[in-house]
Amino acid sequence: MAEFEPKIIAFVCNWxxxxxxxxxGTSRIHYAPNxxxxxxPCTGRIDxxxxxxxxxxxxxxxIVSGCHPGDCxxxxxxxxxxxxxxxxxxxxxxxxxxxRRVTFSWVSAAEGAKWAELVNSVVADxxxxxxxxxFPQRLGGPGQKPLEVA
Amino acid sequence: xxxxxxxxxxxxxxxxxxxxxEVVAQAAGRLPGVAHAVDYKYMCSDPGQSLIxxxxxxxxxxGVVVGACSPRMHEPTFRRACAEAGLNPFLCEMANLREHCSxxxxxxxxxxxxxxxxxxxxVEKVKRNRPLTPIRVPITKRALVLGGxxxxxxxxxxxxxxxxxxxxxxxxxxxxxxxxxxxxxxPTLDCSQCILTxxxxxxxxxxxxxxxTYSELESLDGFIGNFRATIRKKARSVDESLCTGCGACIQxxxxxxxxxxxxAGLGRRTAIYVPFPQAVPNKPVIDRARCTYYKSGRCKLxxxxxxxxxxxxxxxxxxxxxxxxxxxxxxxxxxxxxxxxPEYGYGEYKDVITGLQFExxxxxxxxxxxxIRRPSDNEVPKKIVFIACAGSRDPxxxxxxxxxxxxxxxxxxxxxxxxxxxxxxxYVFYMxxxxxxxxxxxxxxxAVEEDHVRYVRGRVSRIYPKNGKLIVKGVDTLLNSRxxxxxxxxxxxxxxxxxxxxxxxxxxxxxxxxxxxKFLNEAHPKLRPVEMNTAGIFVAGACQAPKDxxxxxxxxxxxxxxxxGMFSRDELSREPVxxxxxxxxxxxxxxxxxxxxxxxxxxxxxxxREEIRGRDGGLIRTIAKVNESVCQGCGTCVALCxxxxxxxxxxxxxxxxxxxxxx
Numbered sequence: 163m164a165e166f167e168p169k170i171i172a173f174v175c176n177w178x179x180x181x182x183x184x185x186x187g188t189s190r191i192h193y194a195p196n197x198x199x200x201x202x203p204c205t206g207r208i209d210x211x212x213x214x215x216x217x218x219x220x221x222x223x224x225i226v227s228g229c230h231p232g233d234c235x236x237x238x239x240x241x242x243x244x245x246x247x248x249x250x251x252x253x254x255x256x257x258x259x260x261x262r263r264v265t266f267s268w269v270s271a272a273e274g275a276k277w278a279e280l281v282n283s284v285v286a287d288x289x290x291x292x293x294x295x296x297f298p299q300r301l302g303g304p305g306q307k308p309l310e311v312a
Numbered sequence: 313x314x315x316x317x318x319x320x321x322x323x324x325x326x327x328x329x330x331x332x333x334e335v336v337a338q339a340a341g342r343l344p345g346v347a348h349a350v351d352y353k354y355m356c357s358d359p360g361q362s363l364i365x366x367x368x369x370x371x372x373x374x375g376v377v378v379g380a381c382s383p384r385m386h387e388p389t390f391r392r393a394c395a396e397a398g399l400n401p402f403l404c405e406m407a408n409l410r411e412h413c414s415x416x417x418x419x420x421x422x423x424x425x426x427x428x429x430x431x432x433x434x435v436e437k438v439k440r441n442r443p444l445t446p447i448r449v450p451i452t453k454r455a456l457v458l459g460g461x462x463x464x465x466x467x468x469x470x471x472x473x474x475x476x477x478x479x480x481x482x483x484x485x486x487x488x489x490x491x492x493x494x495x496x497x498x499p500t501l502d503c504s505q506c507i508l509t510x511x512x513x514x515x516x517x518x519x520x521x522x523x524x525t526y527s528e529l530e531s532l533d534g535f536i537g538n539f540r541a542t543i544r545k546k547a548r549s550v551d552e553s554l555c556t557g558c559g560a561c562i563q564x565x566x567x568x569x570x571x572x573x574x575x576a577g578l579g580r581r582t583a584i585y586v587p588f589p590q591a592v593p594n595k596p597v598i599d600r601a602r603c604t605y606y607k608s609g610r611c612k613l614x615x616x617x618x619x620x621x622x623x624x625x626x627x628x629x630x631x632x633x634x635x636x637x638x639x640x641x642x643x644x645x646x647x648x649x650x651x652x653x654p655e656y657g658y659g660e661y662k663d664v665i666t667g668l669q670f671e672x673x674x675x676x677x678x679x680x681x682x683x684i685r686r687p688s689d690n691e692v693p694k695k696i697v698f699i700a701c702a703g704s705r706d707p708x709x710x711x712x713x714x715x716x717x718x719x720x721x722x723x724x725x726x727x728x729x730x731x732x733x734x735x736x737x738x739y740v741f742y743m744x745x746x747x748x749x750x751x752x753x754x755x756x757x758x759a760v761e762e763d764h765v766r767y768v769r770g771r772v773s774r775i776y777p778k779n780g781k782l783i784v785k786g787v788d789t790l791l792n793s794r795x796x797x798x799x800x801x802x803x804x805x806x807x808x809x810x811x812x813x814x815x816x817x818x819x820x821x822x823x824x825x826x827x828x829x830k831f832l833n834e835a836h837p838k839l840r841p842v843e844m845n846t847a848g849i850f851v852a853g854a855c856q857a858p859k860d861x862x863x864x865x866x867x868x869x870x871x872x873x874x875x876x877g878m879f880s881r882d883e884l885s886r887e888p889v890x891x892x893x894x895x896x897x898x899x900x901x902x903x904x905x906x907x908x909x910x911x912x913x914x915x916x917x918x919x920x921r922e923e924i925r926g927r928d929g930g931l932i933r934t935i936a937k938v939n940e941s942v943c944q945g946c947g948t949c950v951a952l953c954x955x956x957x958x959x960x961x962x963x964x965x966x967x968x969x970x971x972x973x974x975x
Contacts, residue, residue: 169975177845183411183412184382184385185411186416187410187412187416188411188415190416193417195426198430198433199412200972201383202947202963202968203947203960204948206913206951207946207951209965210951212968212969212972215969215972215973216975233825235946236915236944237915239915239947242913242952243951
């Protein structure tokens with residue numbers, strides 16, 4: 163059987179981590195292609211329902227990454243995200259999601275190499291955890307399609 | 313039905329070599345709602361953009377996804393192209409197929425599949441994009457310049473000469489900064505004060521420049537075009553409007569032995585003082601920590617002799633609030649402190665001095681009136697050693713960077729010394745000579761060839777005193793690393809240029825970023841060298857990185873022209889990425905329940921309270937409302953809203969969930 167390729171969804175802020183991932187590209191640092199990036203203005207924008215939805219959608223792991231504490235483009239959005247994450251991680255277990263499947267990190271716009279390392283390490287970790295099926299099944303199976311726009 | 317157009321760019325070989333762009337375009341063409349999908353070699357080129365424009369018109373597209381480079385690179389380009397074809401620019405999105413895909417993964421099916429996924433996400437998002445219009449914000453056409461050194465002076469004059477009001481704030485009693493302390497400037501050896509002081513006077517007399525000396529920025533609120541600065545005018549203890557600058561108070565002052573900051577500690581000053589004779593404004597200030605009256609409650613000699621009765625012992629700090637549209641930060645640098653060099657004995661041996669102190673010795677207005685005399689016994693030194701890179705490029709001292717100006721000013725110092733002390737010998741210990749700049753290399757060659765300065769390539773390990781001399785022990789790495797010993801009369805350290813000690817505080821007040829060495833960060837190291845990452849704030853001079861006078865002046869003029877360019881318009885237009893609270897027809901009005909959790913989360917105070925009143929004027933409900941000119945669009949409130957009543961334009965819940973569900 164082929165090796166399990168986890169599906170990773172990353173929620174990143176536009177100013178630090180998205181720019182950092184751009185720098186990874188400009189520096190031509192290769193990393194695992196399993197990640198799909200959702201660009202948001204700030205980690206403060208991340209409603210943790212998004213993370214649950216990502217798992218419902220068949221993600222095996224989620225990355226949340228923004229500016230380092232103190233460097234937020236919007237002054238304090240990443241602090242809000244961090245505080246929310248501290249509360250949310252306790253609920254993960256209750257919902258039935260292994261907390262190791264969610265990685266919260268800071269990657270600045272200058273840390274292209276760190277982004278590659280982060281993705282690679284998350285992919286490797288999630289690969290050992292194996293595919294994640296319990297939660298999507300409870301939601302009625304992965305692959306829900308967005309409602310068509312009239 | 314949406315009619316989305318998908319345009320896949322090969323970016324030459326950059327995307328095309330790893331991602332099968334044709335396959336991506338074909339796959340995109342099969343997505344629901346996609347009316348048109350093509351690939352092209354260079355989408356950002358003129359023909360590429362025309363391709364998009366024609367498709368918008370011919371296929372009546374309702375949205376565009378460009379699969380190309382990072383949106384941080386070309387989003388404005390493609391949005392402009394859409395606008396030119398009559399499509400609202402905010403109906404255009406970019407899928408990052410280059411930085412996030414082709415450049416970071418191997419060629420193959422997996423990478424092409426990722427590219428298809430990225431395009432699909434953005435197609436689902438763009439279907440839910442709404443046409444938006446940029447927000448227009450009025451501009452206060454007054455600039456705040458922080459720092460009255462050459463950078464601040466140049467920026468203030470340039471902005472004022474362009475016809476705009478400027479407020480220049482300097483924390484010392486006089487403007488002039490470090491440049492006023494210098495003797496001659498490289499590579500022309502023209503006198504620093506002679507070129508600087510006329511500009512200082514120009515600042516003081518300019519009708520459009522308001523000068524606040526002995527003042528500091530207390531706080532800065534607001535946003536581009538509409539900042540509100542609070543400036544603390546420190547108590548000068550002198551009524552500036554009455555003082556004529558006659559100097560009678562200075563002559564009578566009982567405290568005469570205070571080390572003069574302007575002379576880098578080599579000269580003396582009084583407690584009521586003007587930092588230097590050419591100071592602007594030429595009005596004294598009382599150093600309250602040193603003044604006899606403030607210490608003991610008696611004296612007031614200055615008050616007795618003042619002919620205009622300008623002394624104010626009871627003066628208090630004053631806070632002034634000013635509305636400005638732009639800020640230029642030009643707060644300058646510091647030189648590394650004394651305790652830094654135990655092996656060189658700085659602070660311990662009087663005759664080990666810094667480069668800035670040597671400037672004062674060589675300056676005609678300095679404590680020795682331009683004669684090179686050593687501090688310990690006032691003798692003319694016959695053998696002088698200059699040590700370059702004292703601190704700079706020395707990871708052991710915590711300074712990795714090159715201070716950039718030391719090679720040049722050390723050559724200048726050695727040259728000035730040999731011009732003034734004809735029978736003297738000058739040695740320079742150096743690591744490398746970095747003399748990039750117009751006439752710079754020639755200048756260093758001149759020091760070596762015409763003025764016979766002896767350059768020794770090697771580091772100095774130790775300095776210790778012996779029989780009234782300083783023994784400088786070093787190594788000559790060009791002579792087989794042979795140890796070298798020089799019996800010097802005076803040693804000058806080319807100390808590292810460092811950030812101001814309070815640079816971090818300032819950065820936090822301005823909400824701008826700084827690097828590991830506390831130098832302020834420009835918005836882009838190459839393409840936006842004078843802007844900062846906070847819109848409306850610009851940077852000039854050595855607060856950003858070590859630099860010499862020509863570079864500082866160039867950057868200051870650059871910052872000034874950016875400000876003038878901004879002020880040439882009456883309004884700014886901003887991206888409409890702002891939060892909005894939903895409104896619905898009565899009797900619901902809005903799903904907002906008025907908990908105002910968003911208000912506590914907002915870092916910009918953009919949440920206001922809106923009262924909904926009935927026809928009879930009675931209050932129905934109070935709901936949140938976003939001030940769109942203050943909102944910066946971070947979306948923290950959106951994630952927090954319990955009733956999901958607030959949404960972020962451009963990143964609405966609908967759009968983001970659609971992106972996610974497309975995976």
